[in-house]
Amino acid sequence: MLPIYLMLAILSGSISLVSCSKDDELEIQNDFPFEVNVMPVPKEVADGQTVEIRITIQRTGNYTNTQYFLRYFQFDGTGTLRYYDELPYLPNDLYSLPTEQFRLYYTSTSTVSQSFEVWISDSFGNEKQISFQFNSSD
Structure with missing residues (x-):
């Protein structure tokens, strides 16, 4: 038969293994920063010319309910x-991005140099800024 102090030690050890406090709740991370990769674009654009901009959002983690937006x-x-072939974006309005890999199309309506910024954000407030500058070509 086991000595009483050994039984007490086993009993107290098993109780401490099954007890949980409110502070031991499982934390689930859903806010993951991201990076944005852009394929190279031309340096010059002519009036009426369209430039394709290929963009990929690269997550550092994966939370399936993350939404991405563009302005x-x-x-x-x-x-x-x-x-793609949707209506042109309005400046500074927020648009939902349905995929993490997509193409934007910029069409010049100017005979001078052009500059604009694209901001991509997620549903947790993380943002990345991409700047584009095109010189005018004839």
Whole structure:
């Protein structure tokens, strides 16, 4: 038969293994920063010319309910930016991105240099800024 102190030690050890406090709740991380990769684009664009911009959002983690958004602001020249064949974006409005790999199309409507910024954000407030500048070509 086991000595009483050994039985007490086993009993107290098993109780401490099954007891949980409120502070021991499982934490689930859902806020993951991300990076944005952009394929090279031309340095020059002519009036009426369309430039394809290929963008990939690279997550550092994977939370399936993360949503991504895009907004842009043009501060030099004029042009339109659109997602595939959809209607052109309005500057500084927020648009939902359905995929993490996509193409934007910028069409110049200017004979001078053009500059604009694209901001990509997620549903947790993380943001990345991408700047584009095109010189005018004839």
